[in-house]
Amino acid sequence: MIRKNQPASSALVWFRRDLRNFDHAALYHALRDHDTVFCAFVFDTDILDTLPSRTDRRVEFIRASLVELDAALRQQGGALVVCHGPARKEIPRLAAQLEVSAVYTNRDYEPQAVERDAEVARRLAALDIAFSDFKDQVIFERDEVLTQAGKPFGVFTAYKNAWLRTVNDFYLRSYPVGNHIAQLRAAPQARGVPTLAELGFETSNLGTLRMKCGMSGGAELFDDFTERMNDYKDARDFPAVKGVSYLSTHLRFGTVSIRELARHAHQRGGAGAETWLSELIWRDFYHQILYHHPHVVEHAWKAEYDDIRWETGKAADELFATWCEARTGYPIVDAAMRQINQTGFMHNRLRMIVASFLTKDLGIHWLRGERYFAEHLNDYDLAANNGGWQWAASTGCDAQPYFRIFNPVTQSERFDALGKFIRRYLPELKDVPEKYIHAPWKMPAALQESVGVVIGRDYAAPIVDHAQAREATLARFKLRDRS
Structure with a gap:
C-alpha cells in the first residue's frame, strides 16, 4: 500500500457495478493512498457481444447512470474515461497510457469476473502496475461469516443468525470519499460517455417506463421506501401493492450503497425493517454460495x-x-x-x-x-x-x-x-x-x-x-x- 510519505504516485479507479462517487471502497482507498487519481469505466465487449438484443435496458440504465457519475466527478475535479472493448485489454492499456502505479477496483464474485480480474492483474503486473480490489457490493464476503467448524454456511437461517451476531458499526460505516477528493484528476482521454448508437445499441422502452437511473434515481427510490418500510413485511408479497423497495437494479449496479441501506434497516428496527434487512442478508448469502461453490452456475448445488x-x-x-x-x-x-x-x-x-x-x-x-x-x-x-x-x-x-x-x-x-x-x-x-x-x-x-x-x-x-x-x-x- 502506497502512503503519502512516498514519492508522488497516481492510480486508476476502475468502476464496474459501483456507479457512484460516494461510500465507494476502491475510490476511497485510491484517493487516500495516491496523489493523483483517475477514473474509468469499460463497456466490456466480452459481455455486450453476448447480449441477445441491441435494445437492452441494462445497457441504457448503465449509460444514463454513467452520464450522471461523470458529471458528478467533473464537479469534484475529475472525470470518467469511458472505454469500449474487452476490459481485460482496455484497463491495462489505459493504465499504461496514464502511467499510473496502481489500479483499484471493487471485487466481483462471479466466476467469469474472477477469471477476468486475474488476467487483468497479470497483464498489469507485466507492466509493473499494482492491482488492488476491495469488498464493496456486500456487507460480508467470502470467509467473513463461517460456521463454528470454519466452513461456509449452506442453510440461510444459520447464516443469518451468524451475520447478525457479527455485524456492527465497523462493517456498516461509509467510506469518507469526500475527505480526500482533492486528488481527483480528469484524464485527457475523458471525452464523455458514448451514445447508445456509438456502443451499437438502440433506445429501449426505459424512458416510457420512467425508470429512475443513476445515483439520484437510487436516492429518490430509497427515500420513498423509507416512508413505507414499516409496512414492508405485510405488503411485500402482493404485486398489485407498492410494497417493495424497487431498489434491486440500483443494488445491482451500485448506484446506491449497500452499507447505507443495511445500516438504515439495522438501526431502524421493527418488523418491516428487519424483514427487509433479511432480504439484504439473503443477497450476501447467495454471493458467498457462489464464491465457495462456483459449480452452481451450471449445476445443482447438491x-x-x-x-x-x-x-x-x-x-x-x-x-x-x-x-x-x-x-x-x-x-x-x-x-x-x-x-x-x-x-x-x-x-x-x-x-x-x-x-x-x-x-x-x-x-x-x-x-x-x-x-x-x-x-x-x-x-x-x-x-x-x-x-x-x-x-x-x-x-x-x-x-x-x-x-x-x-x-x-x-x-x-x-x-x-x-x-x-x-x-x-x-x-x-x-x-x-x-x-x-x-x-x-x-x-x-x-x-x-x-x-x-x-x-x-x-x-x-x-x-x-x-x-x-x-x-x-x-x-x-x-x-x-x-x-
Whole structure:
C-alpha cells in the first residue's frame, strides 16, 4: 500500500457495478493512498457481444447512470474515461497510457469476473502496475461469516443468525470519499460517455417506463421506501401493492450503497425493517454460495440433483416457449411473464411462482428459466438469480422441499385476490368476474361469451393440469431418490 510519505504516485479507479462517487471502497482507498487519481469505466465487449438484443435496458440504465457519475466527478475535479472493448485489454492499456502505479477496483464474485480480474492483474503486473480490489457490493464476503467448524454456511437461517451476531458499526460505516477528493484528476482521454448508437445499441422502452437511473434515481427510490418500510413485511408479497423497495437494479449496479441501506434497516428496527434487512442478508448469502461453490452456475448445488430427469425434446421446447410467451393459461403466471417481458422487472413473489411453475408444473430444467431471466431482468445478478431458481427447483442450498409445490391458482387467490395485477398485464381478462379471474377456464361457456373471453380463443386454456403435474414432479424427485 502506497502512503503519502512516498514519492508522488497516481492510480486508476476502475468502476464496474459501483456507479457512484460516494461510500465507494476502491475510490476511497485510491484517493487516500495516491496523489493523483483517475477514473474509468469499460463497456466490456466480452459481455455486450453476448447480449441477445441491441435494445437492452441494462445497457441504457448503465449509460444514463454513467452520464450522471461523470458529471458528478467533473464537479469534484475529475472525470470518467469511458472505454469500449474487452476490459481485460482496455484497463491495462489505459493504465499504461496514464502511467499510473496502481489500479483499484471493487471485487466481483462471479466466476467469469474472477477469471477476468486475474488476467487483468497479470497483464498489469507485466507492466509493473499494482492491482488492488476491495469488498464493496456486500456487507460480508467470502470467509467473513463461517460456521463454528470454519466452513461456509449452506442453510440461510444459520447464516443469518451468524451475520447478525457479527455485524456492527465497523462493517456498516461509509467510506469518507469526500475527505480526500482533492486528488481527483480528469484524464485527457475523458471525452464523455458514448451514445447508445456509438456502443451499437438502440433506445429501449426505459424512458416510457420512467425508470429512475443513476445515483439520484437510487436516492429518490430509497427515500420513498423509507416512508413505507414499516409496512414492508405485510405488503411485500402482493404485486398489485407498492410494497417493495424497487431498489434491486440500483443494488445491482451500485448506484446506491449497500452499507447505507443495511445500516438504515439495522438501526431502524421493527418488523418491516428487519424483514427487509433479511432480504439484504439473503443477497450476501447467495454471493458467498457462489464464491465457495462456483459449480452452481451450471449445476445443482447438491450434485445428486443433477440426476433429475427433466423434460426434454420438442414437447418440452414448446412448453418452454409457451411459458416465455405468457401463454400458459394460468393468469398469475402469464401476467408475471408479461411483466418481465415488457418491463424487465418481476415482483419477487411472482419470481417464485413462475419458477415453480416451470420446474414443477412443466418439469423443465431450472437452468432454462435462470437463463431466460438473465436475458430479461434489469436487476439480473448471477448469485441471487441462480440461488432463487435453485431454491424454487429444490436443487439448491436450503431449498424449498421438492414436495412443497406452489399451486398457481391458490397463490393467485392469496396474493392477488382481486385480480388487480392480473388485469393490469392481461387486459383481455379485464371483464372476467373476480370469482373466475384466477382460473378463467372454470367460467361457464355462456359467461365466457358474454365477457368476451372464450377459453382457447381469447385466452389460452391451461397447458397442464396442476394436480397431475404435481404427481409427476413427486415421482420425478422420488425416482431420483431411488437412483
